[in-house]
Amino acid sequence: MSSASARGSVVRFVLVRLAATVVLLLAVSFVVFSLLHLTPGDPARNLLGPKPSSPEILASIRAQYHLDDPFFSQYFRWLGGVLHGDFGRSIRSDTPVTELLADRVVVTAQLAFLAFAMTVLVAVPLGIVAAVRAGSTIDRTMSVGAIIGVGAPTYAVGLILLYVFGVSLDLFPVYGSGDGGLDRLWHLVLPAVTLAFGVGALVFKLTRTAVLGELDQDYVAFAVSRGLEPRRVRTMVLRNAFIPVITSLGLVFGFLFGGTILVEVTFALQGIGSLLASSVTFKDIPVVQAITLLTAAVIALTALAVDLIYVGADPRVRARVAR
Amino acid sequence: MSLQLRDLVVTGPSGPIVTRMDLSVQPGQTVALVGESGSGKSMTAKAMTGLLPRGVTAAGTLALGDTMVDLAGGPSALAGLRGQRISLLLQNPFTSLSPVHRCGVQIAAALPAHLRKSAEEVERRLREVDLPQRVAEQYPFELSGGMRQRVALAAALASDPEVLIGDEPTTALDVTTQREVLDLLERIQAERSMALLLITHDLGVARERADRILVMYAGRLMETGSGDEVFVRPRHPYAAGLRDSDPPLDRRVAQLPALQGSVPRPWDVPNGCAFAPRCSRADDRCRTDEPPLETFADGAQAACWHPLGADDQRPPAPAAEVVAAGAASDALVTITGLTKRFSDSAPLALDDVSVMIRAGEAVGIVGESGSGKTTLARCLIGLETATSGIIEWASDLPPARRAQIVFQDPTSALNPAMSVGAALEEALRAGGRSRSELGSLLELVGLPQEYARRRPRALSGGEQQRVAIARALAPQPQLLVCDEPVSSLDVSVQAQILNLLKDLLDRLDFTLLFITHDLAVVRQVATRVYVMSQGKVVEEGATEAILTNPQHAYTRQLFASVPGVRASQGGSSDD
Numbered sequence: 088m089s090s091a092s093a094r095g096s097v098v099r100f101v102l103v104r105l106a107a108t109v110v111l112l113l114a115v116s117f118v119v120f121s122l123l124h125l126t127p128g129d130p131a132r133n134l135l136g137p138k139p140s141s142p143e144i145l146a147s148i149r150a151q152y153h154l155d156d157p158f159f160s161q162y163f164r165w166l167g168g169v170l171h172g173d174f175g176r177s178i179r180s181d182t183p184v185t186e187l188l189a190d191r192v193v194v195t196a197q198l199a200f201l202a203f204a205m206t207v208l209v210a211v212p213l214g215i216v217a218a219v220r221a222g223s224t225i226d227r228t229m230s231v232g233a234i235i236g237v238g239a240p241t242y243a244v245g246l247i248l249l250y251v252f253g254v255s256l257d258l259f260p261v262y263g264s265g266d267g268g269l270d271r272l273w274h275l276v277l278p279a280v281t282l283a284f285g286v287g288a289l290v291f292k293l294t295r296t297a298v299l300g301e302l303d304q305d306y307v308a309f310a311v312s313r314g315l316e317p318r319r320v321r322t323m324v325l326r327n328a329f330i331p332v333i334t335s336l337g338l339v340f341g342f343l344f345g346g347t348i349l350v351e352v353t354f355a356l357q358g359i360g361s362l363l364a365s366s367v368t369f370k371d372i373p374v375v376q377a378i379t380l381l382t383a384a385v386i387a388l389t390a391l392a393v394d395l396i397y398v399g400a401d402p403r404v405r406a407r408v409a410r
Numbered sequence: 411m412s413l414q415l416r417d418l419v420v421t422g423p424s425g426p427i428v429t430r431m432d433l434s435v436q437p438g439q440t441v442a443l444v445g446e447s448g449s450g451k452s453m454t455a456k457a458m459t460g461l462l463p464r465g466v467t468a469a470g471t472l473a474l475g476d477t478m479v480d481l482a483g484g485p486s487a488l489a490g491l492r493g494q495r496i497s498l499l500l501q502n503p504f505t506s507l508s509p510v511h512r513c514g515v516q517i518a519a520a521l522p523a524h525l526r527k528s529a530e531e532v533e534r535r536l537r538e539v540d541l542p543q544r545v546a547e548q549y550p551f552e553l554s555g556g557m558r559q560r561v562a563l564a565a566a567l568a569s570d571p572e573v574l575i576g577d578e579p580t581t582a583l584d585v586t587t588q589r590e591v592l593d594l595l596e597r598i599q600a601e602r603s604m605a606l607l608l609i610t611h612d613l614g615v616a617r618e619r620a621d622r623i624l625v626m627y628a629g630r631l632m633e634t635g636s637g638d639e640v641f642v643r644p645r646h647p648y649a650a651g652l653r654d655s656d657p658p659l660d661r662r663v664a665q666l667p668a669l670q671g672s673v674p675r676p677w678d679v680p681n682g683c684a685f686a687p688r689c690s691r692a693d694d695r696c697r698t699d700e701p702p703l704e705t706f707a708d709g710a711q712a713a714c715w716h717p718l719g720a721d722d723q724r725p726p727a728p729a730a731e732v733v734a735a736g737a738a739s740d741a742l743v744t745i746t747g748l749t750k751r752f753s754d755s756a757p758l759a760l761d762d763v764s765v766m767i768r769a770g771e772a773v774g775i776v777g778e779s780g781s782g783k784t785t786l787a788r789c790l791i792g793l794e795t796a797t798s799g800i801i802e803w804a805s806d807l808p809p810a811r812r813a814q815i816v817f818q819d820p821t822s823a824l825n826p827a828m829s830v831g832a833a834l835e836e837a838l839r840a841g842g843r844s845r846s847e848l849g850s851l852l853e854l855v856g857l858p859q860e861y862a863r864r865r866p867r868a869l870s871g872g873e874q875q876r877v878a879i880a881r882a883l884a885p886q887p888q889l890l891v892c893d894e895p896v897s898s899l900d901v902s903v904q905a906q907i908l909n910l911l912k913d914l915l916d917r918l919d920f921t922l923l924f925i926t927h928d929l930a931v932v933r934q935v936a937t938r939v940y941v942m943s944q945g946k947v948v949e950e951g952a953t954e955a956i957l958t959n960p961q962h963a964y965t966r967q968l969f970a971s972v973p974g975v976r977a978s979q980g981g982s983s984d985d
Contacts, residue, residue: 222464305505309562312459312500313520314493314569323508323519330510402510402549 096409101395108391115383116169119376120162126372130154133370136178174377179369184377188359192381195358197271198350199343201279202286206339210287211332214294215325221299229291236288245281245353252277262355278354282347286339293335297328330401337393341386411475412436413496413573413605418470418481420453420462420629424677427453427466428629430703435573435605440596442620443609446652446900447871448673450629451609455577458607459498460485474572493520497571501578503558507550513561514546520568539564539594555779556587560594567598573605580615584778585927589971592619613656613901614974617641625649628674628684631703635710643723645712648685654724655905659930659972661729662954665912666934668905672870683715691716741804742769742888742921743790743813748799750785750945759785760796761945767889769804772915772922774936774953776929776968782945783925787893790923791815805888810840814882818894820874824866830877831862834884841885854917855880856910872903876910883918891923896931908934929972933957941965 123130131148132140148154152175153161168175174184217226252258259277301307301324310320348360355361359378366374398405418431428450435441445451457468458481468481472488474495479487488496500506507516514532518525525531533543539560550558559579566574576595580588596619599606610616616623617637625633625640625648633646644650654667671688674680683701686692696715703713743766750760760782767773777783788794790801791813803812817823824833834852835845849859855876866874875895882890892911896904912935915922924935932939932953939956941949941964949962960966 305500305502306508308461309498309500309506309565310508310519312461312492312498313566314489314497315519319519323511327508327510400510403551406549406551 097398097405100398100408104391104394108387111387112380112384115387116166116380117162119380119383120165122376122379123372124158126370133372134178136370169380175373177366177374178371179366179374184373187362187374188377188381191357191359191362194271194275194356195344195347195351195360198275198278198282198347198356198358199340201272201275202282202343203336203340205279205283206287206290206343207336209283210290211294211336214291214332215298215328217291217295218298218302219321221295221302226295230295233288233291236284237292239285241281241285241349242353244284245278245350248277248281249353274356278350278356281353282343282350286343290332290335290339294328294332297331298324301328330397333396333400334393337389337396341389344385344389345382411495411572413607414471414473415454415458416471416473418454418457418468420450420457420466420468422466422676425679426629427676428457430630431470431626432631432703433607433624435607437572437605438600438603439622440599440606440608440620442616442623443607443626444611444613444616444623444652445626446611446673446902448628448675449626450676451626452577453629454626455498455575455607455609457481458488458575459492459496460488461498493569493571495571496573496575497566497569499559499563499566499574499576499579502582503550503555503562504582506562507558507565509550511549512546513548513550513553517546517561517565517568520565522569535564535568536561538567538598554587555583556591559583559587559591563591563595563598567602570602571604573607574599575607575609577609578611579608581610581612585973586778586967586971588615588973592973611901612973613641613652614972618973625652628679629676630684631711631713632685633710633712633714634703635708639708639710643718643720645706645710645717646685646714647689647691647716647718649712650718650724651688652901654727655902657905657908657928657930657934658726659933659957659974662933663727664730665727665909666905667724667727668909669902670906672872672903673900683713739769739771741766742771743767743804744800744802745786745790746800746802748786748789748796748801750782750789750794751797758945760789760799763799763942763945763947765940765947765950767921767923769888769921770919771938772924772936774932774939775923775925775942776927776932776939777942778927778968780944781942783942784893785945786942787815787891787923787925790889791891807888810885811887813889813891814885814887815891815893816875816878816882816895819898820871820878821866823878824874824881826866828865829862830857830864830866830869833877833881834862837881837884841887843884843886851880851884854883854914870903871899872906875899875903875907879907879910879914883914883920887920889921889923891925893925894927895924897926897928904931911935929957929969941968 123133126133131145131152131154134148134152135144153164172185176182177184177187180187213229217229220226253260260274307320307324310323347358348364350356351358351360352364359381362374363378366378398408413435415431415433418428419426420428431454433441433443443451443454453462453466456462458472462468470481472479472481474491477491479491481487507513517535518532521531529546532546536543536545541557541560541564545553545557545561550561553561579595580591583591592615595606598604608616608620620637623635623637623640624631625646627648633640633644633649640649641653644653651669655669657666669688674684680687680697682697682699683689683692686696689696701713701715703711705711745763745765748760748763749758752759763782763786765786775783775786785794789796792809805812831848834848838845838847838851848862852859852861857873857876857880861869861873866877869877896907899907908931911922922935924932926932936953939950939953940947941956941962943964949956949960949965956965957969960969
């Protein structure tokens, strides 16, 4: 096969994968929209919330939300709004959902990125060290730590960190999201450590297993026997181990973004996790819809990115795709 | 510069793996290290390159020219020699190259520093192993096994070593490819006047390629000498037994003179001579004192208290009377125009294959990897569905009674969680037989009754294959399909299993379809043979006729590629 047509096949693969992501998100949006009608009770009453109701008010809500239209036309009307960034108004605060989310998304995204960066910068290198020194005291100590990390509940880790670094040592703030910039970062350190702790332990174990598996391969023995410098052998091993590790990192990012609730509540952060928790309690359906769809979109796009990196990183997968 | 290994001892967590090992290789010389699995031959190679696994240590000295290395110093002690002066070529070309790096990069990595960036140098190295320039830009998975092993060879030679150690370098390859790679190795060795230590289980390869042969058993050197000394006039009963176990290509023998038992595991090696429990000449002294390696007048060496003299040499087993193909009986199964396509882009796995098997026959199917022989077996047994074509059985018995299969690797073919007895009882039930027949079933394949309680893991490879055969025979199938049943076994165990199959054919009433890549093996078992290549049957007929006088070009090529053919058929006088 010529390389031009192989490149064409890869482009086709990317387009197909993109289309699949769009279809997936449409399906999710459909389910998310159905939430309104699946929630027990009259949709109009749900949308009204705890405000006093009268037949006139309910009728005006029906008119405002087109609740008497056929289901699908309601869906497409809603979807059209969503595509223009309009998720409707929050029932609780009566402000546009988009406005409500704007600040909070930033906090959660910053938290997730910070935790992700910590995971990548700490757990991956430690996993490599543990694999290279498998069986040593360092390896065993870290592996025990990882078991604790995987097992420890987030809220417990958060409270301990709060107590030790926030209260006893008074090194970090214990409350809120800060005033932006460096102060924001300052406020997010402890929550991010909390979030990264369990996930990092998992990534550490996966990295260790991946590198250890590669170190056992014949090509490593062959490289050593040919007298390649240790640095070159290491590069070769890491390039191979990168493939399984990148997959796990992709899953981790999706998880971090969608899994901030406990941490946000523990540290009183104004992110979308805590907003989701209170909105569910309050049956604030438009907000729940927006957050759910947003989280799903982040996870789907991460999965897409992982797939594309995978194609770039593994020539065998590339060849299969090109076929 | 000559390579000298002295007093090598390799010790693992459960005891010594290699003891008393000396060897030397001169520039331009090929020395073969021969042994069955567990003989310690691979560990010797690993010790010489500092690649021993964790928990395994070496002692002894390695001298290359003026450089002396104390092997007790661990891997770092060899750092100066490794690659630059001694290089290692591994068995499996599918795993010995990094899957995500281009071949050119992998070759260049070990080039002398000033040449590492030179594309011309990589091209020159590829040319040396008869590969085109484009291979530099390809990934290993895009190449065939033989081409990958050439890339690996070029990579191993990149640093221009004085000594090359090949650890079963052609074992994973087809026989025709094996010949090409061995020829290439021989040519390059001569051009570079390099010392070559060839580690192999294949006696034919050793005899055909080596100037000197070292026979190892249970971590010890048992015999050394030239090919003729070791294989024509062996001193050690083990070397003689190994030679006799190897099935001859030029004739069918009634029974292979097999060694009993199997190679002991490192922690089970007895006191005295390690081979004593399997030796017919052993006496009390053999069981208490370990014999030293003695040198004979002709330069050969053997570690034996009772070496075989000229009068003790057993004549080669005579050719058995040729059993006529059972032309009289009716067809048991008729395969007509069978075609199998796995995917649109792949070539046909089976291409219009027609095979007829008569009741009571032993039919062989011979072919290399990719010939379609295994796909044919799987279609016959119902594990694959053919794309088109007809499989017509003469009987309307249930499938379990019609055909059963024995696979190549008994370790993965047996359920590790199931005891031998449970596995066999399940198979007996499938044939509607009573579990009380378990004892006689074990006895049939030569296993003691108490094996019923054991798990497969506690059995040796040969014993596991006996269980697999018993399991396949339990429902009393009309046809027993054996797909490479002996190719993962040691030579001495292979002979035992072949003898068992022949014995079962005499005692029981079943038909055998025997699939193999090995012409010598098929000659011992089958009365009629089909030769397959690239999904097609290219030749068929009586085994004796085809193996005595092959007609098709492919069969001839296959025949000429068998290692040892030159040595054993050409004779030593007119070579």
